[in-house]
Amino acid sequence: MADILKGGTAVVIGAASALGEATSLHFVRDGCRKVVLGDIAEQRLAELRTRILTQYPDAEIVIARVDVGNEDDVSAFFELSVQKFGRIDFAVNISNAEHRGALSIDAPSEDFQSAYENILRPTFLCERAELLQMSKQELLKGYQCRGSIVNVTSLCSTIAFPGLTAYSGTQGGILGMSKTDAFDFGPHGIRVNCVAHGNLVTSMLDSAMGEEERQTWATKTALRRLGRAEDVANAVVWLSSPRAGYITGISLPVDGGFAIATGPP
Numbered sequence: 001m002a003d004i005l006k007g008g009t010a011v012v013i014g015a016a017s018a019l020g021e022a023t024s025l026h027f028v029r030d031g032c033r034k035v036v037l038g039d040i041a042e043q044r045l046a047e048l049r050t051r052i053l054t055q056y057p058d059a060e061i062v063i064a065r066v067d068v069g070n071e072d073d074v075s076a077f078f079e080l081s082v083q084k085f086g087r088i089d090f091a092v093n094i095s096n097a098e099h100r101g102a103l104s105i106d107a108p109s110e111d112f113q114s115a116y117e118n119i120l121r122p123t124f125l126c127e128r129a130e131l132l133q134m135s136k137q138e139l140l141k142g143y144q145c146r147g148s149i150v151n152v153t154s155l156c157s158t159i160a161f162p163g164l165t166a167y168s169g170t171q172g173g174i175l176g177m178s179k180t181d182a183f184d185f186g187p188h189g190i191r192v193n194c195v196a197h198g199n200l201v202t203s204m205l206d207s208a209m210g211e212e213e214r215q216t217w218a219t220k221t222a223l224r225r226l227g228r229a230e231d232v233a234n235a236v237v238w239l240s241s242p243r244a245g246y247i248t249g250i251s252l253p254v255d256g257g258f259a260i261a262t263g264p265p
Contacts, residue, residue, distance in 0.1 A: 003031035004241040008140055009085040010035045011078070013068060013126050014094030016044035019152060019197075021051075022229035023092055026237045028052055032090065033059045036081040038066040039096075060085075068122035078129040087137045090240040091130040094152045095119045101163040112166040119170040123151055124177060127192070131181060134190045146189040148240045151178050152232065153196045158251055159259055171196075175251055182249030191248040193239050197232045198255030222257025 010027045014020045016039035024037055033056070039045050045063040052061050062084050066077040081088055097118035102111060127149060134147030156164055157171035175194055182192040199217050218226050235254045238244055253259050 004243060005090065005237065006031035006033075007142070008032050008034070008089035009081075009087055010090040010092070010240075011038065011081050011088050011130070012036070012092045012094070013038045013066070014092075014096050014152075015039045015048060015063075016041035017094055017096045018229045019232055020092075020094050020096075021048050022233035023094070023152075023236050024048060025052060025055075026230070026233040027090065027240075028056045028059050028061075030237050030241070034085045035059065036062045036064065036077075036084065038064050038068075038077050040065060040067055068126060069117060071125055074122075074125045074129055078126075078133060082133055087140075088130060088133050089140050089143070089147055091126070091134075091147065091149045092152065092236055092240070093123050093126045093130075093149070095123060101167070102165070103163055104165045107165060112169065115166040115170045119167070120173045120177075123174050127151070127177065127181060131185055131190060135185065135188050139189060143242050144189070144245055145191055147191070148244075149178075149181075149190070149192045150236050150239050151175075151192075151194045152236065153194050153251070155196050155198050155253065155255055155259060157194065157196050158253070178251075179249045186248055191245075193244075193248060194251040195232060195235045195239060196251045196253050196255070197227055198253075198258045199226050220258055220261055221255065222260060225256060227254060227256055 010032045012020055012024045015024050015037035027035055037045055042065045049061045049063050064077055064080055067073040130149050137146055139146055151174050153171045153174050156168040157175040178192045178194050218224055232254050235252055
């Protein structure tokens with residue numbers, strides 16, 4: 001998909017995560033040479049910037065620490081992005097927050113509050129800032145829209161996973177918010193979509209599951225394997241690009257066919 005994002009400026013929130021790193025690299029690989037990377041993990045951001053510039057020395061990569069749960073921090077981050085590059089054409093919001101599982105009758109209310117504060121509210125703050133900027137700017141030449149926002153969620157946003165009430169609530173909330181904003185801001189030339197991933201081969205999953213459990217989950221997919229961060233990144237880049245220019249308000253599953261099966265036991 002070389003150069004399908006040429007001429008645009010991208011912002012990746014949660015760039016220091018495995019998904020964020022892959023997405024950032026794929027944006028530059030596919031022609032976007034102006035990218036702002038945001039995360040709370042400054043050292044990993046710096047390492048990612050070095051990695052990108054080693055492969056693509058002509059890229060302009062800005063890194064900035066941002067606490068996405070802090071409204072002032074979010075505002076300052078997006079002000080910096082616009083100050084540096086003048087506009088935001090592609091925005092990707094990735095939540096890195098860990099979560100605990102429990103049945104609703106067993107879960108303390110603090111779990112739900114924590115999920116809201118660490119996942120749903122930060123996505124809202126970032127999406128609001130992105131919409132504010134995109135609604136001000138002119139159409140990007142050759143793109144027929146003012147901007148694209150992709151929120152990375154999990155399959156919990158659309159199908160049931162036992163014991164993940166609070167987490168699923170935030171994922172469903174992001175999907176509902178994305179659809180509403182897609183409808184409200186479509187007339188302004190702004191697209192908003194979600195990419196919903198299944199279980200991925202990441203260090204977080206490795207620490208949570210043993211090899212046998214990972215294989216069990218892999219056999220529940222039509223493709224008989226767990227996903228990779230690159231699988232999600234490819235979907236995000238495509239959905240951000242002009243090739244998906246008539247698509248808005250959807251949740252694109254990147255799950256190896258898991259959702260078409262019966263789901264977890």
